Structures are given as structure tokens and as C-alpha cells.
Amino acid sequence: MPKAQPSSTLEARRSPCPVACLLDMVGDRWTLLVIRDLFLGRSRFKDFIGSPEGIPTNILSERLERLLRHGLVEQIPVDNSPKRLAYRLTKKGKSLGPVLETMRDWGLAWEPGTRALQSIG
Secondary structure, three states: OOOOOOOOOHHHOOOOOHHHHHHHHHOOOOHHHHHHHHHOOOOOHHHHHOOOOOOOHHHHHHHHHHHHHOOOEEEEEEOOEEEEEEEEEOHHHHOOHHHHHHHHHHHHHHOOOOOOOOOOO
């Protein structure tokens, strides 16, 4: 298991519980869906807006900033242009793959009518 890196957001944690810490980073209505989209190959702001759940642009901006702040994603230039940026998962972000797969599998098993659009990971 990788050793946790010190975080500049330690003071913002409500508890030292690792589950609570993860929920503080990704435990809202939208953040895991943005991470899911990154796993599915989406990388640009307009790609995330096009997801079927319809995330509002102001919320998407805030979630991407949070993911950047926590080191789950990084920004990269698109087409060698510093003005056009995309996002990609960091090693830390990619490590959430098994979590998303487990959530997907649970939903498929227990929620009738759900379907996976693509494979994660």
C-alpha cells in the first residue's frame, strides 16, 4: 500500500478517518462522475459537460479545482497550446479505479435497469 503523502489540506479534514478523508475529497453528487469520465477517456471541460448527468458548469469548475488541489488530476496542454488545457488522472487519481469498478459492479447487481457504458480502467 502506498504511503500517504502529507497534504496541505490536513487542517480542512473533519477527522483522521481515511473514509471520511476520501469522502471530503470525492463524496458529493458529482466528483466521482468526473473521475469516471476521466477513466472513460474524457479530458476536456466540454467533454465533461457532455456527460449524460448534465453537470452545471459552475459545479464542474469547482470539482475540477478540488481534484487538482488534492492531486487526483493534473492539467496538460492540448495540441501543444498552453491556452487549451485538458485534464488527466494522476497516479493517485488512477488508484480510485478499483473503487469505481466496485461501485459499478454493485449498481449492476443491485439496481435493475442500470448498465455500464464502458469499462473503467
